[in-house]
Amino acid sequence: MRASFGAAVLAAAVTASPAPLSAQNTNGSSVKIGAIVDMTGVYSRHGGPGVVEAVKMAVEDFGGKVNSQPIEVVSADYQNKVDVTSGIARRWFDTEGVDMVVESTDSASALALFRLGEERKRVIIGAGSATTGLTNAGCMPYGIHYVYDTYALATGTGSAIVKEGGKNWFFITADYAFGHALEADTSRVVLANGGKVLGNVRAPLSSADFSSYLLQAQSSKAQVIGLANAGGDFVNSVKQASEFGITQSGQSLAAMLVFINDVKALGLQVAQGLKFTDGYYWDRDDESRAFAKKYYARMKAQPSMVQAGAYSATMHYLKGVQAVGSDDAQKVTDWMKANHINDFFAKDGVIRADGRMVHDMYLVEAKKPEESKNEWDLMKVLRTIPGDEAFQPLDKSTCKLVKKG
16 A cells, blocks of 8 residues: 555564454554654654654564554654645545554644544544643544643643742743643743743744844843743754853743753753653663663664653554454544553553543753763653643543533
8 A cells, every 4th residue: 555755564473462353343454553743843853753763663562463454654744834734644544544643743733633533533642742732622532642741841840940949930932832832831830839920922933043032031030931842942042042141140941841852962061950841761760771772773862752652652552453453443542541551651651531641750850961971861850740740630621522520
């Protein structure tokens, strides 16, 4: 079957354990997974090719087949554009038989994917997007938000910084759904803990020059400059803040969304002391190190929480297809919600009615250069944030699938 944008067909010699139901219940000639990612843009380091490779790893480790049918993986670059994302997804669903999509895209594109998934009855797993809109107004029966969201980031990082005395904030915010949600959730935490928000400025995605935004933040006299951006934009803003001497003058940076790849790009001389919230760290325990070793052998880098989460989510989905003997979106999603996730990524993780996968998050800190033992020994875990504390309570969700009362 044709699969554009770097498709890969994986059919390993070792098959998965026997299916409990007849393989005839699986639709089509194969189970097809689509990974839609930013291949070369601002989010490519923590998503991009690494997510595609993580999905392929999960398929290989599962055995390459499910219910006696081959598992195929197709991938595409969405180019940081919602219309491109929607066009690819429509083609995948309507003409190429894709059953499930894992995304490592931005929040606006993820919301569009969720809408299409509901129309076409396909499973969509948000691995890289952050907006809580995916489990509130934008939720849908076959949508799962797996790795992190803006509520968890604000709960972990925002509350920690305010409690340490960082009461007055000014935000530099990515000007689209993700940035707006992250700023709003962090502002809520700041205000709830007795802090103040002195102002904000919004920067277009993929900004090369943050000087004017940083000068506005500097002139606000806020104790904390909250960076509600990510990827290449985050790295550029931190580097330029260092060049302007902002932290040396007494203001501090609050890194609201950081990936290990960003810390590596900045270097510990610049990144040291940054506190942020993460959903996975490769050197946390023996299981996380075992996955990281396999991933590093293929990518020559340690996985971000998005890349690790994409593997875990793909494996959980395939277990669901095997268990119900079908790739029917409703049946598989029901199984995924009924069965907890226990692997290197999550311990006793559970997918709620609104699609939120609840699992522990971690408050981490970038190490000082002298503390690092090797090129990827970049962070230390300060605190485990229990899942029930990290994520929005279910009774606060506005998702139409959540029963009230």
